[in-house]
Every structure is written in structure tokens, then in C-alpha cells.
Amino acid sequence: xxxxxxxxxxxxxxxxxxxxxxxxxxxxxxxxxxxxxxxxxxxxxxxxxxxxxxxxxxxxxxxxxxxxxxxxxxxxxxxxxxxxxxxxxxxxxxxxxxxxxxxxxxxxxxxxxxxxxxxxxxxxxxxxxxxxxxxxxxxxxxxxxxxxxxxxxxxxxxxxxxxxxxxxxxxxxxxxxxxxxxxxxxxxxxxxxxxxxxxxxxxxxxxxxxxxxxxxxxxxxxxxxxxxxxxxxxxxxxxxxxxxxxxxxxxxxxxxxxxxxxxxxxxxxxxxxxxxxxxxxxxxxxxxxxxxxxxxxxxxxxxxxxxxxxxxxxxxxxxxxxxxxxxxxxxxxxxxxxxxxxxxxxxxxxxxxxxxxxxxxxxxxxxxxxxxxxxxxxxxxxxxxxxxxxxxxxxxxxxxxxxxxxxxxxxxxxxxxxxxxxxxxxxxxxxxxxxxxxxxxxxxxxxxxxxxxxxxxxxxxxxxxxxxxxxxxxxxxxxxxxxxxxxxxxxxxxxxxxxxxxxxxxxxxxxxxxxxxxxxxxxxxxxxxxxxxxxxxxxxxxxxxxxxxxxxxxxxxxxxxxxxxxxxxxxxxxxxxxxxxxxxxxxxxxxxxxxxxxxxxxxxxxxxxxxxxxxxxxxxxxxxxxxxxxxxxxxxxxxxxxxxxxxxxxxxxxxxxxxxxxxxxxxxxxxxxxxxxxxxxxxxxxxxxxxxxxxxxxxxxxxxxxxxxxxxxxxxxxxxxxxxxxxxxxxxxxxxxxxxxxxxxxxxxxxxxxxxxxxxxxxxxxxxxxxxxxxxxxxxxxxxxxxxxxxxxx
Numbered sequence: 001x002x003x004x005x006x007x008x009x010x011x012x013x014x015x016x017x018x019x020x021x022x023x024x025x026x027x028x029x030x031x032x033x034x035x036x037x038x039x040x041x042x043x044x045x046x047x048x049x050x051x052x053x054x055x056x057x058x059x060x061x062x063x064x065x066x067x068x069x070x071x072x073x074x075x076x077x078x079x080x081x082x083x084x085x086x087x088x089x090x091x092x093x094x095x096x097x098x099x100x101x102x103x104x105x106x107x108x109x110x111x112x113x114x115x116x117x118x119x120x121x122x123x124x125x126x127x128x129x130x131x132x133x134x135x136x137x138x139x140x141x142x143x144x145x146x147x148x149x150x151x152x153x154x155x156x157x158x159x160x161x162x163x164x165x166x167x168x169x170x171x172x173x174x175x176x177x178x179x180x181x182x183x184x185x186x187x188x189x190x191x192x193x194x195x196x197x198x199x200x201x202x203x204x205x206x207x208x209x210x211x212x213x214x215x216x217x218x219x220x221x222x223x224x225x226x227x228x229x230x231x232x233x234x235x236x237x238x239x240x241x242x243x244x245x246x247x248x249x250x251x252x253x254x255x256x257x258x259x260x261x262x263x264x265x266x267x268x269x270x271x272x273x274x275x276x277x278x279x280x281x282x283x284x285x286x287x288x289x290x291x292x293x294x295x296x297x298x299x300x301x302x303x304x305x306x307x308x309x310x311x312x313x314x315x316x317x318x319x320x321x322x323x324x325x326x327x328x329x330x331x332x333x334x335x336x337x338x339x340x341x342x343x344x345x346x347x348x349x350x351x352x353x354x355x356x357x358x359x360x361x362x363x364x365x366x367x368x369x370x371x372x373x374x375x376x377x378x379x380x381x382x383x384x385x386x387x388x389x390x391x392x393x394x395x396x397x398x399x400x401x402x403x404x405x406x407x408x409x410x411x412x413x414x415x416x417x418x419x420x421x422x423x424x425x426x427x428x429x430x431x432x433x434x435x436x437x438x439x440x441x442x443x444x445x446x447x448x449x450x451x452x453x454x455x456x457x458x459x460x461x462x463x464x465x466x467x468x469x470x471x472x473x474x475x476x477x478x479x480x481x482x483x484x485x486x487x488x489x490x491x492x493x494x495x496x497x498x499x500x501x502x503x504x505x506x507x508x509x510x511x512x513x514x515x516x517x518x519x520x521x522x523x524x525x526x527x528x529x530x531x532x533x534x535x536x537x538x539x540x541x542x543x544x545x546x547x548x549x550x551x552x553x554x555x556x557x558x559x560x561x562x563x564x565x566x567x568x569x570x571x572x573x574x575x576x577x578x579x580x581x582x583x584x585x586x587x588x589x590x591x592x593x594x595x596x597x598x599x600x601x602x603x604x605x606x607x608x609x610x611x612x613x614x615x616x617x618x619x620x621x622x623x624x625x626x627x628x629x630x631x632x633x634x635x636x637x638x639x640x641x642x643x644x645x646x647x648x649x650x651x652x653x654x655x656x657x658x659x660x661x662x663x664x665x666x667x668x669x670x671x672x673x674x675x676x677x678x679x680x681x682x683x684x685x686x687x688x689x690x691x692x693x694x695x696x697x698x699x700x701x702x703x704x705x706x707x708x709x710x711x712x713x714x715x716x717x718x719x720x721x722x723x724x725x726x727x728x729x730x731x732x733x734x735x736x737x738x739x740x741x742x743x744x745x746x747x748x749x750x751x752x753x754x755x756x757x758x759x760x761x762x763x764x765x766x767x768x769x770x771x772x773x774x775x776x777x778x779x780x781x782x783x784x785x786x787x788x789x790x791x792x793x794x
Contacts, residue, residue: 006036017044023375030369038306038355038363042370045273045311046280049565052374055531056563059544063558064551069520070559072195075285077118077269078188079559080195081521083590087462088190089482090124093132093183093525093586095564100182104149108182109157110243113315115186116161117269120252121318123196123259124188127445128460129158131168131184132486132525132584133436136177138428138791143172146180148792154184155439160245161252164448165440167458169486172428173639175494175580178569183525183562185486185586189462192259198268199285200321200347205265207279207290207345208327210258210334211251212316213300214275216308217242243315247339251316254337261333263326270317276310276370278319279345279353283367286321290367292345293356306355306362321347379531382538392495395646397632403713405770410641417685417717417764417773420641422783424682424718425689427640431787432693449481454694455599456511456678457485459591481591483517489681490580492649495634497539501546501583502652506722507680508587509554513661514676514725516597516668517589522551524561524585529568529578539581540565547583553654556587598668600677601694602728607674607755609688609699612741613660613723615750616684616716617704629653630721636681637718650721656748657723663745664725672733677726683718685773687726689762693781698760701753707770717764717773723748728755 014024017040027043028034035043049055065073071088072080078092096111112129119126131154136143158165163186200207258264266286268278275292283290294309304312322330327343334341348354353370355363366373384390401409407416415423424430437452450459462480487508493500509519524547529536551558568576591597602609614629632638633647667673675695679687692699703716712719729737741749762780764773 006034008034009040017041018048019044023047026375030366036363038310039365041307041311042276042363042365045276046370047374049563050272051277053563054375055377055379055565056526056540057376058378059541062544062548064548065557065559067521067555067557070557072559074558074560076197076560077121079521079523080122080190081559081588083462083482085480087464088195089588090119090122090188090190091186091523091586091588092118092560093185093486093523093584094118094562095525095527096182096184097179097527097564097567100150101146101178101180104146105153106242108150108153110315111182111184112154112157113243113245113248114269114271115184116163116248117271117318119186119188120255121196121267121269122188122190123192123194123256124190125252125256126163126186126188127447128187128458128484129163129165129185130458130484130486130586131165132181132488133168133170134176134181134490134579134582135172137174138172138788140177143177144792150180150182151436151439157243157245159441161249162444164442164444165437166442166448166460167452167484170433170436171490173491173580178577179567179579181527181567181579181582183486183527183584185523187482187484187588191256196259196264196267198266198282200266200282200288200290201286202265202321202324202347203288203349205324205347206322206327206343207292207347208320208322208330208341209297209344210254210318210320210341211339212244212247212314213298213340214309214312214317215300215314216304216312217314248316250337250339251318254334254339255318258330258333261329263323263330265321265323268319270319272313274311274313280367280370282319282321283351283353284371287351289348289350289352289354290345291348291354291356294362295356295358296342296344298340298342306357310355310363379537381541382534386535386538389495392646393648395633397712397715400642400714405707405713405772408714417713418775420718421685421689421773421775422779423641424636424686425780425784426787427636428788428791430636430682430686432785433788434785435788435792449594449597450515450599456514456676457483457517459483459515459594459597461594479594481594481597483512483515483589483591484587485511486584486586487511488582488584490582491634491639491645493543493583494580495647495649497542497581498546499651500649501543502550503650503722504583504585505547505550505554505556506652506657507678508585509556510657510661510678510722510725512587512589513664514600514678515591516665517591518665519554519556519587519589522556522558522585522587524558524583526561526563527567527579527582527584528565529581530566530576536578543581543583550652554658593669596669596671598673598675599694600691601675602691602697602699602755603674603695604730605697605755605757607728607730608734609701609752609754610727610729610749611679611684611752612663612725612727612745612749613656614721614748615704628721629723630719632715632719635683635718635720637683637714652722659745660723660725660748663741664727666740667727667729667737672729672737673727674730675728679724679726681720683720684724684726685717685764689775689780691726692762692777693784696758698756698777699753699762700756701764703764703766703772704750705766706768707766709766713772
């Protein structure tokens with residue numbers, strides 16, 4: 001019995017499923033008939049950009065995906081790497097942008113729930129979570145509502161589930177006012193002997209539905225995530241799922257217990273597109289078919305029709321293929337954990353997805369047509385960079401107000417360098433994210449080594465899962481750790497997608513190096529506007545090229561990730577307003593000895609402060625060029641102080657970047673380096689201020705120029721660029737440290753000054769002892785620590 005042909009659908013009905021007229025014609029050709037309503041919905045979600053990557057798949061093929069530590073690469077629920085000593089780490093990042101714009105709390109909460117399921121579906125226990133967030137201006141009431149709702153949703157799900165949220169990043173820019181970005185990353189440690197994959201196998205094996213019940217929440221979420229946001233998006237609240245973290249906590253325990261029995265052949269999370277996605281992807285990956293009876297699916301609402309079953313994105317649900325004859329064994333495990341578990345289908349030889357409902361065939365589609373053989377668009381790349389980029393690249397620092405030893409001006413108002421420093425510390429993008437991370441439980445599981453805000457990357461202990469906290473057993477080295485970070489300067493990517501994407505990878509690796517970790521592998525989340533527009537596709541293509549080149553240079557293969565396109569808001573006139581292109585890089589690294597890892601704050605008085613990489617005076621001189629290693633182009637100073645987003649962002653010098661990072665890691669490993677901090681947003685002056693605040697100690701810095709310096713003081717202090725790390729070294733290690741630097745970095749380093757006593761200031765002076773800046777530690781700390789809270793309570 002096969003699904004019967006339906007009458008042709010109207011153009012409006014086709015468009016409502018996110019399909020184009022040509023795609024509908026292709027569906028009819030493949031089926032040999034018109035689809036029915038359920039089948040049209042299945043194609044709509046599976047042929048959405050969110051599920052099939054029809055615009056981005058050709059670009060993703062250039063990513064390096066193999067390496068000596070890669071156990072599972074792209075194509076599965078999560079990537080898995082070999083961390084040594086028998087430990088295997090699963091990790092991935094995904095987006096929940098559009099749901100979070102419409103319903104911030106649930107959108108963010110279910111984003112966390114979804115990424116955690118991707119981890120434990122592989123057989124790994126989640127041990128850490130991170131997030132990368134983008135919002136509009138906090139002066140906007142709607143932005144404040146979205147921001148507070150998203151943070152609350154992340155905190156609620158992660159805290160209730162019991163996974164530590166150990167790190168992340170938060171940026172604020174008007175480009176995200178209508179369309180926030182909520183990217184969630186999770187890390188897990190493999191607990192099962194075998195990595196659980198998703199390809200179905202074994203003709204006649206049972207297909208089990210496990211977890212929660214199915215309702216109407218999340219209807220069409222994948223299609224919703226692949227369209228621009230508009231005023232009407234508020235009406236799409238059914239496309240936002242509702243999560244239950246306590247139920248998911250039971251689900252992870254039941255799944256891991258079930259996997260350990262060996263009775264589970266394959267497993268797939270029911271995330272985007274729900275039953276449709278899980279059945280079609282499992283069948284396609286295994287080269288088999290799946291027959292599923294909707295009458296057997298546990299539901300929490302009455303009167304549901306096949307279209308609703310198939311497109312529901314109700315949370316905390318999984319699909320298993322089990323070994324025939326061991327069904328009851330698996331069912332009893334889930335029932336013991338208070339969860340649903342039923343045999344709802346069978347693996348069949350014919351490579352189709354057949355859906356039964358009330359004794360009839362509700363849908364019948366070739367599995368490959370839904371999950372593998374999907375539309376691909378090879379779009380033409382602009383022959384020249386778009387006008388906006390070329391205009392930005394024509395900008396020079398000569399167009400900025402004059403600056404001197406005493407300061408500069410903004411729109412005719414004089415500002416001292418002290419005032420500029422405090423203005424930048426007050427910028428929500430640079431300011432402390434304490435208001436955010438204090439809502440997250442970052443200590444649960446007792447493995448967090450560096451707390452949020454303590455270092456440039458999160459650090460967690462890699463303890464064999466069979467050991468309990470405090471266990472003194474002999475299994476493996478219990479002093480090894482894993483570092484993780486998420487990074488992207490989207491303003492750089494907007495101004496130059498290729499260089500900006502390279503910089504995202506470089507900064508992620510640099511942040512890991514600052515805590516002493518060797519970078520290992522990457523997961524990425526590509527957040528962009530519409531690829532159907534020439535500029536949008538140019539941004540996406542150039543960014544992918546940059547990511548690929550940088551990942552190859554750092555030998556950090558891409559294990560998987562997520563693509564989120566159509567991040568645009570339709571204004572009242574129907575004109576799309578895209579976000580800045582934001583390719584977020586999630587990277588993990590290995591620390592062999594946690595005893596010598598370090599954070600970003602100064603540790604003790606009289607430690608000597610160094611800048612590794614591009615020297616201050618060299619950076620300033622290079623900054624007068626159109627393309628430079630250190631520049632004010634795209635900087636936070638230019639945006640937050642001078643009110644401009646323009647210029648050429650910094651260019652990444654891969655060779656210097658790798659040498660600087662290697663030197664930092666070596667110094668940490670030898671116990672010479674006491675603190676390390678990336679000089680990123682806000683430049684060296686902000687990095688110095690943050691190291692003072694974090695360590696509760698002052699610093700006395702001598703700038704490598706005299707009072708007759710004729711260059712740009714703003715570029716010297718606040719210019720941005722890669723390959724620069726600020727470190728402090730204990731006095732007794734100076735001779736060995738400088739000998740090492742002379743050998744390995746040659747001239748790419750300089751001594752800047754010394755750490756001062758508590759309650760002192762950050763002072764910057766010229767070579768001839770003329771003061772440039774002197775800011776008290778208490779004033780800097782107060783400004784930096786309360787910037788976000790003040791805006792929320794104003």
C-alpha cells in the first residue's frame with residue numbers, strides 16, 4: 001500500500017512550507033505524483049537550509065575534516081576526538097537564533113537541550129556547556145527583554161540538567177537588534193565502549209521511540225529557522241519548542257544505560273524536523289528504509305494528524321534502532337527512568353520512509369530524497385568585493401580627529417586617554433559579563449578549573465568517568481584538562497569576511513594557548529544573512545574560505561557544526577536588514593598538566609610584564625597601511641568611541657601567530673608565565689586594564705615611544721590585531737624566559753613593565769617618563785564590572 005497522489009498545491013501553499021516552485025516540480029518528478037499534505041511538509045522541513053544546507057554545502061567541502069585525533073567527523077550528531085589515555089571527547093555547536101528572537105526563554109533553553117542531546121546521542125556524558133550570544137543595543141527595551149530572557153533560558157536548562165556552563169562570549173551591536181544570535185556548544189566524555197552512530201541497519205530490527213511525548217509545539221521549526229524574521233514572526237510561537245530539563249536528565253541516564261547493553265544499533269536525536277528528520281536520516285545513512293506507525297507514538301494532545309506528528313519538534317525525544325529480540329530490555333530501562341519507550345516501527349529493505357496512520361499509508365518518500373539527495377545551489381560569486389567593503393577599505397586613520405600625548409576628541413569634545421579607557425571598559429561588549437555568568441552553575445560536576453571570567457578560555461578537568469570526585473585510583477592521569485572557547489569578531493568579518501574568519505580561528509587558538517592548552521579541533525556555527533543575495537553569498541563564501549585556510553594552518557580539523565542562514569529582519573517596509581556575518585568558532589584544546597595552567601589576571605607584585613608578538617611601535621607604524629597586523633580598522637575604539645564601523649580589519653600573520661602561541665604555551669608549561677591574556681578587543685590598553693582588574697593588582701608600563709612621538713596614540717593604545725599576548729613572568733624566571741624568546745621569537749616581543757601592589761593604578765608613561773594614562777584600579781573595576789547591570793536597571 002502506497003501513499004495516494006494528492007491534488008496540486010497552490011503557489012501560496014508551496015511557499016508556506018518554505019519551498020520554491022522549482023523545488024515543488026522536482027518533488028513531483030521524484031515521487032511520480034503530487035505529494036499529499038504530510039509529504040509536502042516533510043519535504044519543506046528537510047529541504048530547508050537548516051536541514052539540508054542547500055546553499056552552503058558546496059562551500060563546506062573545503063573544510064579540513066581529518067586528523068590523527070579525529071574519531072568522528074562531520075555528518076553525525078557530534079564530532080568525537082581522541083584526548084589520549086583512553087578518553088574520547090564529543091563536542092558540537094548549534095544555533096537557536098530565530099526561536100530566541102520570538103520566545104527568548106524557551107528558544108534559548110531548548111537550544112541548550114538540543115545540543116546536549118547531540119552529545120549524549122553519541123554515547124557521551126555532557127561535562128560542559130558554552131555559548132556565543134549576540135544582541136542589539138542595550139538601550140533598546142526589546143533588546144533588554146531578549147537578552148535577559150535568553151540568559152535566563154540558558155541558565156534554567158543547564159542548571160536544572162546539571163551541566164556546568166563554563167564559558168562563552170557576549171557581543172552587543174545594533175546589527176543584531178531584530179535578530180539575536182544564540183549559539184550553544186556542549187562537550188561530553190564518551191562513556192560507552194563504542195561510539196553510537198545514526199545509520200540504521202539490520203532488516204527487521206525494531207525502531208523504538210523513546211523519551212517524552214509528542215505535541216504540537218515546535219511545528220515547522222526548521223522551516224521557521226530558514227526564513228527572515230518579520231513582525232508576523234511573533235505569530236509563529238508554535239514553532240518555538242518547550243523544554244523540560246529534568247526529563248532530559250532522566251533521558252541521558254536512560255540512553256547511556258541502554259547503549260551500554262549493546263542492544264542499540266543506532267540512535268538519532270529528534271531535533272529539527274522531529275520524526276521526519278530522524279527517520280529519513282537514519283534510513284539514508286544506513287542505506288535502508290524505515291516504516292513507522294504514528295498510531296504507536298505517545299502523544300500529549302488529541303486529534304493530531306500526520307502532518308503534525310511528522311513536523312512536531314517536541315523536545316527530549318529520540319529514535320533508536322534496536323536489536324531484534326531485545327526490545328523489551330530497552331523498554332524496561334526507559335520505563336524505569338519514568339520515560340516513554342515503544343516499538344513504533346521496523347527497519348525495511350526498501351530505502352524509503354513509510355509512515356502509517358490509522359491503517360493507511362500517510363506518507364511514502366525515498367529516504368535519500370529527504371536526507372541526502374537534496375537540492376544544492378551553486379551560486380555565482382561576486383567578481384569584485386561589494387561597494388560597502390571597498391568604501392570601508394578606502395578609509396584611513398587620517399580621517400580621525402587629531403590625537404596627542406594628552407588625548408583626542410569626539411565630535412569636538414576633548415577626551416583624555418583615561419576617559420577613553422573608561423569609555424571602552426564601559427562598552428557592554430568589552431565589559432565584564434559577570435551579570436550573565438553568575439546565573440549559570442559553573443561548578444556542578446566539580447571539574448571546573450578556571451571559572452568564567454578567570455581566563456581567556458574555559459578549563460575543565462578530564463577525569464575518567466568511572467572515578468568519583470576525590471577518587472585516588474590509578475586510572476589515567478587525573479591532572480589532565482580540556483580547554484574550550486567560542487570566538488568571533490563579527491565586525492571584522494563584516495568588513496572583510498576572509499580575514500575576519502581567519503582571525504576568528506586564530507583568536508580561538510590564541511585563547512586556548514593563553515591557558516596553556518594545545519588547540520586540537522573545531523566546531524563552527526555559520527550565522528549569516530540570505531545567501532540568495534549577492535552580498536550575502538559573498539560574505540558566506542569568503543568566510544568559509546578563511547575558516548578553511550586558518551583551520552589547515554593551525555591543524556585543527558572541523559568535526560561538524562551548524563549553518564544558520566537568513567538571519568535578517570524585515571523592517572516595516574519589508575526591507576531585509578541582515579546581521580553582521582558571524583562564523584562562530586568553537587575550539588577545544590588539551591592541557592597535559594593542570595598544575596601549570598594560568599588565567600588572565602596578574603598573580604604577584606613585581607612580576608615582569610611582556611607583550612609577545614607584534615611590538616607596540618611596529619603595530620602603530622604598520623597601522624598606517626591599508627592592510628596591517630594591528631590597526632584601528634574595525635576596532636572597538638572606532639565603533640564605541642568614534643562611532644564608526646569602517647576600515648580594513650587586522651590581517652592574520654599565521655606564521656607569527658603560531659610562534660607566539662607556541663611560546664606562550666611553552667612558558668606556561670615551564671612554570672615561568674604566571675598569567676596570559678590575549679590583546680584583542682580594545683587593544684593592549686584594555687588587555688592591561690583587564691589583567692589588573694582580574695588580578696586585583698596594578699601595573700606600571702613604559703610605552704616604547706617618547707613624548708615627541710608623532711604617530712597615532714589611539715592606535716598605539718587601542719589598535720587591535722592578532723599575534724599579541726600579554727604575559728607576566730616571575731622575576732626568578734626572567735633570564736631563562738628571555739633567552740627562550742630570543743631564540744624562538746627573535747625580535748617579536750618586548751618588556752613593558754612590572755606588576756604593582758594592590759590598590760594601585762594602571763599607569764602608562766613614555767620612555768622619557770611623560771604620563772600618558774593613569775587609572776585607579778577601583779575606578780576601572782567599578783566601571784567594567786557594572787556596565788551591563790547599569791544599563792539593565794536604568
